[in-house]
Amino acid sequence: MNASTLNHLPTRILMGPGPSNVHPRVLKAMATPVIGHLDPMFLKVMDETRENLRLLFRTKNHFTIAISGTGSAGMEAAIVNILEPGDRIMIGVAGVFGERMCDVAGRCGAEVARIEAAWGDIITPEQIAAELKKQPTKVVAVVHAETSTGAHQPLQEIAKIAHEHGALLLVDAVTSLGGCEISVDDWGIDICYSGAQKCISCPPGLAPITFNERAMEAVRARKTKVQSWYLDMTMIERYWGEERFYHHTAPISMLYALAEALNIIMEEGLEARWQRHARLGAALHKGLEAMGLKLLAKQGHRLPMLTSVGIPEGVDDLVVRRSLLADLNIELGGGLGAFKGKAWRVGLMGESCCQANVLLILSALEALLCAQGITIPPGAGITKAAEALKT
Amino acid sequence: MNASTLNHLPTRILMGPGPSNVHPRVLKAMATPVIGHLDPMFLKVMDETRENLRLLFRTKNHFTIAISGTGSAGMEAAIVNILEPGDRIMIGVAGVFGERMCDVAGRCGAEVARIEAAWGDIITPEQIAAELKKQPTKVVAVVHAETSTGAHQPLQEIAKIAHEHGALLLVDAVTSLGGCEISVDDWGIDICYSGAQKCISCPPGLAPITFNERAMEAVRARKTKVQSWYLDMTMIERYWGEERFYHHTAPISMLYALAEALNIIMEEGLEARWQRHARLGAALHKGLEAMGLKLLAKQGHRLPMLTSVGIPEGVDDLVVRRSLLADLNIELGGGLGAFKGKAWRVGLMGESCCQANVLLILSALEALLCAQGITIPPGAGITKAAEALKT
Numbered sequence: 001m002n003a004s005t006l007n008h009l010p011t012r013i014l015m016g017p018g019p020s021n022v023h024p025r026v027l028k029a030m031a032t033p034v035i036g037h038l039d040p041m042f043l044k045v046m047d048e049t050r051e052n053l054r055l056l057f058r059t060k061n062h063f064t065i066a067i068s069g070t071g072s073a074g075m076e077a078a079i080v081n082i083l084e085p086g087d088r089i090m091i092g093v094a095g096v097f098g099e100r101m102c103d104v105a106g107r108c109g110a111e112v113a114r115i116e117a118a119w120g121d122i123i124t125p126e127q128i129a130a131e132l133k134k135q136p137t138k139v140v141a142v143v144h145a146e147t148s149t150g151a152h153q154p155l156q157e158i159a160k161i162a163h164e165h166g167a168l169l170l171v172d173a174v175t176s177l178g179g180c181e182i183s184v185d186d187w188g189i190d191i192c193y194s195g196a197q198k199c200i201s202c203p204p205g206l207a208p209i210t211f212n213e214r215a216m217e218a219v220r221a222r223k224t225k226v227q228s229w230y231l232d233m234t235m236i237e238r239y240w241g242e243e244r245f246y247h248h249t250a251p252i253s254m255l256y257a258l259a260e261a262l263n264i265i266m267e268e269g270l271e272a273r274w275q276r277h278a279r280l281g282a283a284l285h286k287g288l289e290a291m292g293l294k295l296l297a298k299q300g301h302r303l304p305m306l307t308s309v310g311i312p313e314g315v316d317d318l319v320v321r322r323s324l325l326a327d328l329n330i331e332l333g334g335g336l337g338a339f340k341g342k343a344w345r346v347g348l349m350g351e352s353c354c355q356a357n358v359l360l361i362l363s364a365l366e367a368l369l370c371a372q373g374i375t376i377p378p379g380a381g382i383t384k385a386a387e388a389l390k391t
Numbered sequence: 392m393n394a395s396t397l398n399h400l401p402t403r404i405l406m407g408p409g410p411s412n413v414h415p416r417v418l419k420a421m422a423t424p425v426i427g428h429l430d431p432m433f434l435k436v437m438d439e440t441r442e443n444l445r446l447l448f449r450t451k452n453h454f455t456i457a458i459s460g461t462g463s464a465g466m467e468a469a470i471v472n473i474l475e476p477g478d479r480i481m482i483g484v485a486g487v488f489g490e491r492m493c494d495v496a497g498r499c500g501a502e503v504a505r506i507e508a509a510w511g512d513i514i515t516p517e518q519i520a521a522e523l524k525k526q527p528t529k530v531v532a533v534v535h536a537e538t539s540t541g542a543h544q545p546l547q548e549i550a551k552i553a554h555e556h557g558a559l560l561l562v563d564a565v566t567s568l569g570g571c572e573i574s575v576d577d578w579g580i581d582i583c584y585s586g587a588q589k590c591i592s593c594p595p596g597l598a599p600i601t602f603n604e605r606a607m608e609a610v611r612a613r614k615t616k617v618q619s620w621y622l623d624m625t626m627i628e629r630y631w632g633e634e635r636f637y638h639h640t641a642p643i644s645m646l647y648a649l650a651e652a653l654n655i656i657m658e659e660g661l662e663a664r665w666q667r668h669a670r671l672g673a674a675l676h677k678g679l680e681a682m683g684l685k686l687l688a689k690q691g692h693r694l695p696m697l698t699s700v701g702i703p704e705g706v707d708d709l710v711v712r713r714s715l716l717a718d719l720n721i722e723l724g725g726g727l728g729a730f731k732g733k734a735w736r737v738g739l740m741g742e743s744c745c746q747a748n749v750l751l752i753l754s755a756l757e758a759l760l761c762a763q764g765i766t767i768p769p770g771a772g773i774t775k776a777a778e779a780l781k782t
Binding site: 009016030037072076080197203204228229252253257 | 395396397399400401402403405407409410412413418419420421422423424425426427428430431432433435436439459460461462463464467471491494495497498499586588594595596616617618619620621637638639640641642643644645647648650651654716722727
């Protein structure tokens with residue numbers, strides 16, 4: 001059908017908060033003919049995916065799978081399985097995704113204790129410790145990479161404190177997994193979830209998740225059923241596990257895509273991949289600052305794969321983003337929540353994280369900001385970034 | 392990676408309860424490069440998909456979208472949005488999927504009134520009327536096409552009775568949509584959901600759903616938040632609607648697939664598609680009966696796209712299904728629940744619904760059953776089916 005927009009889609013350079021660009025091998029994998037969700041050959045693909053997800057999360061957790069939904073379904077799965085009405089959860093809130101966790105937990109009938117930090121800042125271990133002393137708490141939840149601000153939350157000390165107080169640590173790694181270190185076992189994370197479309201560079205539609213034995217014990221000890229049938233881990237485990245008991249029809253083609261995206265990650269090597277993101281993220285940060293722009297995440301706690309940058313006074317957010325999209329086929333992220341209209345979010349995730357994209361976005365922003373009357377020393381951004389890339 | 396099973400997958404003829412075979416155009420659509428979920432061009436694809444979904448459901452309902460999950464997520468979305476704790480729902484149970492609805496509704500804290508029929512049978516309007524007289528009921532829920540039995544539940548009279556008693560009618564059309572008539576507006580269905588991987592012949596991962604204005608009013612009148620954040624229709628509507636407010640990242644590639652699958656359906660024409668399924672389903676039924684096999688759904692209420700057939704005494708279920716898969720690359724469905732080990736489920740859905748598959752499954756079953764010592768008049772099945780196809 002020539003009338004269908006599907007046949008007239010542009011090719012974009014995806015430098016927003018996700019999805020990121022998808023490797024042609026992953027696109028090709030998705031076009032593999034569909035076979036049944038109980039076909040022994042498909043179950044083999046699931047087993048291999050599971051093994052690779054364990055490597056990605058750096059865990060030996062038996063319960064490591066991909067939820068049949070996007071990253072937000074991963075968040076919901078983590079929270080509704082671990083919480084029962086009346087349970088207490090402490091949630092770190094310093095952006096949209098911490099806020100979202102509070103909403104999801106509230107819908108479980110849980111008592112939600114918010115620990116807040118300014119947007120762009122992180123939650124400190126001291127804040128967590130002070131709050132944990134007040135009352136018995138079942139779960140401490142934090143966002144490792146706050147996609148709305150670009151802040152990089154340290155986790156190891158928080159894990160220790162949570163465990164000292166008998167709480168489980170639940171971590172949102174939607175934006176970080178595959179782009180910087182997250183070591184579920186070594187760091188003592190009990191529950192961790194992510195999304196396929198960020199640093200894994202798979203299309204959106206799956207949410208990798210892992211529960212350790214301690215977390216699964218808590219799930220099995222529930223007095224009430226998990227409120228979501230679709231996301232009930234005790235039932236899903238019977239399908240992903242040896243029993244192969246039918247729960248729901250798995251999203252076959254999406255799992256093909258994830259399998260291939262994970263193959264690509266393992267070929268590059270996890271550490272090499274983190275280093276690539278760290279190096280290019282740092283170059284982008286230097287370039288943006290050299291242009292006189294302000295990074296909104298706190299220094300020392302900036303993510304490499306997602307950078308929030310202040311929109312200079314007088315600049316029209318939409319004019320710039322529309323022009324990037326229409327003239328250059330570049331997608332840049334707008335601000336969310338408190339940062340709406342005040343920040344851009346530059347993504348360097350997975351396949352989108354390459355030198356060419358760093359230079360491209362810096363030069364494009366220079367041109368567009370100058371056109372809006374902002375004074376920028378010519379070439380300052382790309383010069384500084386290129387310098388950083390040489391070292 | 393040659394080691395990856397992904398590169399060594401067989402091509403199967405999918406004649407189980409879904410997924411069905413996927414047209415190469417749909418596979419190709421999925422390989423379209425990913426663009427952003429807020430990209431104006433992607434929003435256009437969503438709008439076109441929405442229009443085609445309305446045609447498919449035969450509805451003018453504004454709220455007609457695809458849920459970012461498989462058919463079971465559609466079931467959960469329908470139920471958790473409409474029910475609050477203490478609400479009464481009456482559910483028709485004559486197979487696994489009616490049973491599943493009870494489980495989902497119970498997890499909402501609803502009072503569940505079960506109306507039962509034998510497996511393979513349908514729920515009668517009289518049963519519904521009798522139960523509705525007892526107590527005020529918010530929702531009547533039935534399964535249009537019970538995938539575990541192959542029974543075809545009539546809906547129009549039940550809709551009338553439900554409305555006379557002030558109840559909403561909620562219908563599971565996972566297996567029927569696109570394969571036989573379901574006219575949401577004309578028949579008075581208030582909430583209806585389906586799955587992508589049955590008669591729509593899209594890979595699994597999306598659940599088309601529609602709520603009419605009366606149902607949406609009930610959702611808006613809730614006193615409590617919808618217990619699932621991910622499936623909260625009032626929030627999802629703000630993304631699919633004109634506001635384009637970010638909720639969760641849409642499964643882009645899956646929506647490409649659905650868009651193309653719907654294009655193919657509209658090219659064939661809905662009524663022609665129903666007739667194709669009816670004609671081939673009837674031929675299959677005649678062929679199976681001519682072989683001396685027993686159809687387990689009640690006569691007069693048999694689905695064309697999903698046929699449950701009794702496994703003759705003394706025949707080994709697994710030997711037959713494994714041989715079909717290994718030697719002929721045919722996937723046949725096993726029995727679920729009460730029919731486990733006792734029935735096979737033969738799917739003729741969407742792309743899988745073609746003359747060649749009817750003849751193939753009849754001749755394959757004849758050969759395999761004869762090998763297991765069952766006496767079948769040679770060629771009885773294919774002769775009868777071919778005869779039926781001529782008329």
